[in-house]
Amino acid sequence: MAEGDAAMPAAASSCEVDLGNLMAYDPSHHLAAAATSREELRQECLDKGAELAQAVANALFALPPSEDRDGPIVHLPPPTIRLPREKHLPKPKPPTKWELFAKAKGITKHKKNKREWDEQTQSWKRTYGYDRVNDDKDIPIIDAKATDEPGVDPFALRRQEKKKRVEKQEKNRLENLKKAAKLGALPSHIQLAAKALPVTGTKADLPKKSRKEDLENLPGEKPPKHPGKHRKFLPVAEGKGMGNLEKQQNDKILNSLLARNSEQLDVSKAITMYKVKKEKQRRKDKVMSSK
Structure with missing residues (x-):
């Protein structure tokens, strides 16, 4: 439906209809008596709402329709009730220091021509x-001047x-x-955010960590604020041949928890530990005998 200049039809009942806003209301409605329960009040409101909706429908069907390729349509009249704003009216901004000074001195701003x-x-x-x-x-x-030198x-x-x-x-x-x-300030042509300075400082000494040789810190160089390894999270989408990494990780955690509280003996692990212990003892005896 589109807005037009058609006249608003009068409602048959005491309800007043505003077709521009598709709204109906009864200014003379009042409750006959105080409701004894919440259900009675709810039912009375539903009955009155159905009556108002019927009044809007009757007024819509009373409007003259016009033919269109999509079907018959009617043009709504302009709204007669001004609905309130959702938000408050915008408040004027307080004048700046220059605006107060210009007003006191009578300075007016003139727009410069381009x-x-x-x-x-x-x-x-x-x-x-x-x-x-x-x-x-x-x-x-x-124009020549008296002070100009010849030639x-x-x-x-x-x-x-x-x-x-x-x-x-x-x-x-x-x-x-x-x-x-x-003074330790940044040049005017360099624009950095407030959080960019500490990040830049921590990343200054990162390239030397990638080299094999262990370099000492330079004099006055601060240690990194975030030492240690970063966590490696699983990829969001697994590629071809990667397998179910999440399932493997969960199985590993579950097995470690069960093995911690289990009294069963892992034979292969026990044999490996025995061999390692025996090898350490053999090396220790060999060193003692060589002395």
Whole structure:
């Protein structure tokens, strides 16, 4: 159903119907007497709800239908009842420190134009950036001054001054980086999260662990915060030829628990332990005899 400008039909009963919201209500309804039990109150509410639903259905069938390829449809009238919002109205944001200062001083914000009229080229150009207004490359004539030296190209002098300004800005940027490095702060062009610094510190000494030779820690190097091996979890999807690893792991744990509390003798394990013990004793006797 779609909204339209059709008139809302009047309900036959005392119920008022709002077809725009598909809602019906009875403003004059009141309970005849106090309900003696919860079941009576529930039944009365169900009866009244059925009456209101029937009123909405009667009003819908009274609307003039229109033919469509999907079947007959009716256009709902606009809603007559304004439903309340789910959430409260948005509160205005508190003014910032600059907004309070600008209001006290009477400073008004003016939106800058992105394009301006260039008198030199007689065309509209960008205010800032490439091909902007009053660009140095678009100046055809430079007025001579009394302080100009003869034989000096004013255009070359203008380019040289711009080059000096760029070099000065780069020099200031490098000095700021040096000052930040002395204070232990990060440069402005490096953006790291708060949790990225300790992670970076713990991963600094990991490459030497992969080598066979045991290297000593460098002076001032901190030990790793998370020593030890990490747990190896089973894969989510087992590949071809891997077998049921989860079942094997569970069987191994179950067998170890049963063997711990079992009084049965493992013959093969006992023989192996006896052979190992006998071999150790033989080596010990051999060392003593050689002395």
